[in-house]
Amino acid sequence: MKATDFNMQQSLQFMPQQGLLKLGDSRVIVMGTEAMGALYQELFNVGDLIATQVVMRRFGEANGRERARMVKAAMQPDDQMEWLSFGPTLHAWEGLGLPKLAALEHDAATKKFRLLVEFKGSYLAEQYMRVMGAANEPVCWQLAGYIAGYCSEIFGMDMHCRETKCVAKGDPHCEFDTRPRGEWL
Known part of the structure; x- marks a missing residue:
């Protein structure tokens, strides 16, 4: 399946009798x-800025990796670029916001990679x-973690x-x- 053909309305499986989606x-x-928003506030209340960043980034990265694996298994994209394109498509469908690819450099042979969104x-x-x-x-740590995790899973490189x-x-x-x-680090 291509990302442009994806329709979340048709892809969701509603199972209210089991309490599942x-x-x-x-x-x-x-x-x-x-x-x-409440989670952000509570993380600040019990920790500090650094702790909040770390927790949200790790949460996002775990979510991005899981979502990339799900996309590969369920949508069976033709190649890495198609797999990558599901990321912004899902974000838009899920209501997280509207991502737009600004730049992409990828050379598997030299392990060069840069994605600007x-x-x-x-x-x-x-x-x-x-x-x-x-x-x-910047405060969208969960999204930064998600993008890093999603790209890490697709390209087999540890991304930040x-x-x-x-x-x-x-x-x-x-x-x-x-x-x-x-x-970066």
């Missing part, structure tokens, strides 16, 4: 975005501003993603830059 073989849930309507930036107010730095622009700090859109972890 599935996408492929993966159980999914529907949750209001306000809960994520512009992201409009980030629910995380929206919820952060709702509960915490304006930010001084940094959010370089964020609506929560006044930028016109959020922007994510993904590269092999060794280039």
